[in-house]
Amino acid sequence: MTTPDTNSLPSNYDFAATEAEWYPRWSERGVFTASAARAAHREPFVIVLPPPNVTAVLHMGHGLNSTVQDVLIRWRRMAGDEALWVPGTDHAGIATQNVVEKQLAAEGHTRFDLGREPFVERVEQFVAQTGGEILHQLKSLGSSADWTRTAYTFSPGLSVAVREAFVRLWERGLVYKGHRVIHWCPRCGTSLSDEEAEFTETAGKLYHIRYLLADDASQSITVATTRPETMLGDVAVAVNADDARYTPFVGRELLLPITAVRIPVIADSYTDPTFGSGAVKITPAHDANDFDVGKRHALTMPVIIDADGIVREVELAAGRVPPSLAGLDRFVARDRIVELLTAEGALVKVEPHQHNVRHCYRCDTVVEPRLSDQWFVHMQPLAEKALAVLRSGQLRILPERWEAVYVNWLEGIRDWNISRQIWWGHRIPVWYCDACDSTAERSTPIVSRDPVLFCPTCGGAVRQDEDVLDTWFSSWLWPFSTLGWPDRNSADLKAFYPGDVLVTAPEILFFWVSRMVMAGCWFLDATPFHTVYLHGTVRDMQHRKMSKSLGNGIDPLDVVRLYGADALRWTMVAGLGLGVDVMLDPDDLEKSFAPGRNFCTKLWNIGRFLLSRVGTEHVDPIGVLAPEALTAADAWILDRLDQAIADCDAALGPPRPSFRGAWTEVEKGRGLRLSEYAEAARRFVWNELADWYLESVKPRLATEGADREVARAVLAHAFDGALRLLHPMVPFITEALWQQLPQTPHPALLATAAWPKERITRVLSGDAFEYTRETVQAIRKVRAEYNVQPGTWVDAVLVASGTIATVLEAQIETIGVIARGRVTVVQVAPAGLASRIVLANGVELVVPLAGMIDVAKERQRLDGEIAQLDKQLTALDGRLANEKFTAKAPPELVDAERAKAEEWRSRLAQLTAKLKALGE
RNA sequence: GGGUCGUUAGCUCAGUUGGUUAGAGCGCCACGUUGACAUCGUGGAGGUCACAAGUUCGAGUCUUGUACGACCCA
Known part of the structure; x- marks a missing residue:
């Protein structure tokens, strides 16, 4: 009867052993390795991994991010595309430098004790030893990235790309050196871009300070500020020219409290008469808006806070910082100044004030606006291209609402400060010849792709710019620098650019995503991907973002150890509505991950049943079965499989725009519904295959004969289809089970087996x-x-x-x-x-x-059903009696409703008859 | 201050152009170890779809407003 269980599976699924067995096998068989040659006759499908920082440790956010990418890559690989998933790491300038500086601090040193070269060597050592560990951790989740192409933003190859990009932008006049107020982190000792200086809602104070008129101490103007220490650098008070309260003051002079420095009252449209007192103190060196006012009025720009956040006379500030304040930290100085103002009677009042203060995104220090020389990229021409590809449909962003955010940011794009005053990063490819610069009028920097050793003009010594580039200046090239750019002949670049989907979190839409689009459009004239998939954030049950500092994180490796990689992936995918945050309880892993484990157990048991009852001998392919040999159950499950395939395809695809590389309006919002894919596959294998077909087929399998062969064939086929549909989501268990199937000849690995297709013709209805x-x-x-x-x-x-x-x-x-x-x-x-x-x-x-x-029980049930049906029928009859409904609703609908009413009426009659029979 | 999104079962969420009796998982209740599966099976309870008005023959779905919450930007 049943096949001897020579190949029977153990009763419990050993996920650890399975994962340990199959990942290396896939890897050794080159399943993950894409081929540029093969891509010539197959559709390439390319995803680049958002490179984690070299120092990063795997957290749930990575788990979510890489699972989504792996599902898509495995799906397309099975569907016959040449699937390439490029992994790699980011050297993460400031973040990595901070880590090593902390190590040094523990040893009692600073980077300055070491000096630049030894410090950089030290960071390199650190990165070589512990960096990139996160990529190995990704493997334990089953990530099928092409590790042969692992990239690093600071590798020699990518450094070439970085210099090339800088020089090209310079040649087009889009890179320039500017003297202006930028965001400065006094702790990191570097400038930051607008995006790197993050707003934090802060409970601060608003100080109202009285400035007396220089020639008439009986009159004054009161200004309000949240940063009273900056008054030392004030060069004017600005009022609106139309503000009658102040017009008499314009052109006269005020005395700064404490220092008695004389400053003018000026008129400028920047001042809003309705806000505060209508008079604004102007500190051009320490506020970006004030800087603009200062430039308009050709004011001096005294710098009174240095790079370390210490108050002192740095530049053009002679006589502005009293000795008692010099050398104090900016916040200490603030308190001292408030005391001095109070003593002088200049402090009018202090109010509590809720406002947003910029903080360094790497160390959370309050950012200091500071006047300095920095390199900038003029972004507007690049932004135009990035807007154009979105508008033409060559690029879409899912969920679509993010498109408005993207457009809004690009339309108001500001120049990008790309220079950083740290040591860990790509050195700016600019050299100076001090001799020529000091003697000639020429002060043009020497910008070069290759190292400059001598001054091309005088042949003398040159020195390289001390600054390094913003780490994102290498990240924004990632989709093509990883493929060999700027080598136009690179086989990878030709085969795999542009790519397809970018999967990431909305937090880095500006930092990274939009800049990649700009870079791709600018340097290669094509958007680097046609789809940006922005997934949600992993949060705890209080909806707080998981973070190390809150201690509410979940280590994905713990989950893999306790529940298996497939269970983790299942949880990620099954709960993943488009762009919706994923809530996980760090204190109850069971609640979050048991469903995934349970699903695997169920799948395993289906597999065990199959193997024990279907056996391992040959089964017929489904196509050779005579239609009349199929039972209703056979026809039904084959229908359900077709439906499941259709549902999965509809949930995931289309994989790319179907017409000329641009999304149509209809297509644009489709696909990447991972939770719908999971649900469709789950429903088929569990609620249809296991709950119904399996149960119905048991007696047929127990009896030798032709019908048993039909049942074996259909069962094996249905399970084979289920495993294929599920594989992108739960690759390990499906591969292990698929290997045991007594299927007709098949490719050796499920990972490279074909994605299922619906039957072209349905021979028999399963209804x-x-x-x-x-x-x-x-x-x-x-x-x-x-x-x-x-x-x-x-x-x-x-x-x-x-x-x-x-x-x-x-x-x-x-x-x-x-x-x-x-x-x-x-x-x-x-x-x-x-x-x-x-x-x-x-x-x-x-x-x-x-x-x-029990007659009472029967009557009760019938009563209930009758009441329910009666209620519905009454409502339906009411609708049908409404002439407006029958006149205006679609005729098909009206007909359907009429038919339904008849059906219900007859059913109601039947039920009533039963009830009557009971009562007699 | 500007903008976006959300509010559907105890919890986390689906619900695609308005049209059957609004769904899933988890949780809950009852029964159960029947030769794949108790990490399971079978049956069941549970929702005035935040609130108010409007459009419509018909609204969870469209419009406006209100409340609460979240996020992004300045």
Whole structure:
């Protein structure tokens, strides 16, 4: 009967052993390695991994991010694309430098003790030893990235790309050196871009300070500021020219408190008369807006806070910082100045003030606006291209609402400060010749792709710019620098650029995503991907972002150890609505990850059943089965498989724009519904294949003969389809099970097996099986109501005639096996006490249950059903009686509603008759 | 201050152009170890779709407003 269980699976799924077995096998067989040559005759499908920082440790955000990418890559790989997932790391300038500086601090040193060269060597050592560990951790999640192409933003190759990009932008006049107020982190000792200086809502104070008129101490102007220490650098007070309160003051002079420095009152439209006192102190060296005012009025720009955040006379500030304040930290100086102002009677009032203060995104220090020389990229021409590809549909962003954010940012784009005053990073490819610069009028920097050793003009010594580039200046080239750019002949670049999908979190839409689009459009004239998929953030149950400092994180490696990689992936994908945050409870891993583990267990048990009952001998391919040999259940499950394939395809795809590389309006919002994909696949394998088909097929498998072969074939085929559909999501367990299938010749690995396709023609409808399902459910309901023990078989009589009777007749054995009943089909309902249920198709189910029937219970059930149906029918009749409805609603709908009303009416009559019979 | 999004079952969320009796997972209740599966099975309870008005024959779905919450930007 059953096949000897020579190949039977262990009763418990050993995920650890399976993961350890299959990842290396895939890897050794080169499954993950894409080929530029093959891409010539297959569609390439390319994703670049958002490179984690070299110093990063894997957290749930990476788990979510890489799972999404791996699902897409594995899906497309099976679908026949040349799938390439490029992994790598980011050297992360400031972040990495901070880590090493902390190490040095623990040893009692600063980077300045070491000096630049040794410090950089030290960081390199550190990166070589512990860097990139995160990539190995990604492997334990099953990530099928092409490790042969692992990249690093600071590798020699990518450094070439960085210099090339800088020089090209310089040649087009888009890179320039500017003297202006930028965001400065006094702790990191470097400038930051606008995006790197993050706003934090802060409870601060608003200080109102009185400035007396220089020639008439009886008159004054009061200004308000959140940073009173900056008054030392004030060079003017600005009022609006139309503000009658102040027009008499314009042109006169005020005395700064404490220092008695004389400053003018000026008129400038920047001042809003309705805000505060309508008069604004102007500190051009320490506020970006004030800087603009200062430039307009050609004011001096005294610098009174140095690079370390210490108050002192740095530049053009002679006589502005009293000795008692010099050398103080800016916040200490603030308190001291408030004391001095109070003593002088210049402090009018202090109010609590809620405002946003910029903080360094790497160390959270309050950012100091500071006047300095920096390198900038003029972004506007690049932004135009990035806007154009979105508008033309060559690029889409999902969820679509982010497109507005993207557009808004690009339309108001500001120049990008790309120079950093740190040591870890790409040195700016600019050299200076001090001799020429000092003698000639020429002060043009020497910008070069290659190192400059001598001054091209005088042949003398040159020195390289001390600054390094913003780490994002290398990241923004990632989609093509990793493929060999600027080498136009690179096979990878030709084969795999532009790529397809970028998967990341919305936080770095500006930092990275939009800049990659700009770089791709600018340097290669094509958007680097056609789809940006912005997934949500992993949060805890209080909706707080998971973070090290809050201690609310979950280590994905713990989850892999306890539940398996597939369980983790399942949880990530199944809960992943488009762009929706993922809530996980760090204190209850069981709650979050048990569903994934349970799903794997279920799958495993289906596999065990299959192997023990279907055996390992050859099964027929589904195509050779004669249509008439198929049972209703066979036809049904094959239908369901087709539907599952269609649902999965619709949830995931289309993989790329189907027409000329641009999304149509219809297509644009489609696809990447990972949770829908998961649900469609789960429903098929669990609710359809396991719950119904498997149960129905048991007796057929137990009896030798032609029908057993049909059942074996259909079962094997359906399970094969299920495994293929599930593989991108839960690759390990599906591969392990698939290897055991007694299937017709197949490729050696599920990872490279073909993604399933719907049958072209449906030979037989599976609808008849719905009768079985409904009947079984009705019998089960009766059994549950009367508490019939599972081992007890009940009599079940189906009252039907005509074709329905014939259809039911063919399925009585199946119904009986699943519902544990002796089923018969008759024309006339048997008399006597019984539980009677009217099925949707009008068939009456009679379960006699001799001696057990409770009349009250039966009446109660019928009463309930009648009441419910009556209510619905009344509502429906009301709708049909409404002439406006019948006149205006689509005729098909009206017809359908009429038919439904008839059906309900007849059912109601049947139920009422049953109730009456009970009462007599 | 400007903008975007959300509010559907106890919890986390689906619900695609308005049209059956609004769904899933988890949780809950009852019964159960039947030769794949108790990490499971079977049956069940549970929702005035935040609130108010409007458009419509018809609104969870469209419009406006209100409340609460979240995020982004300045």
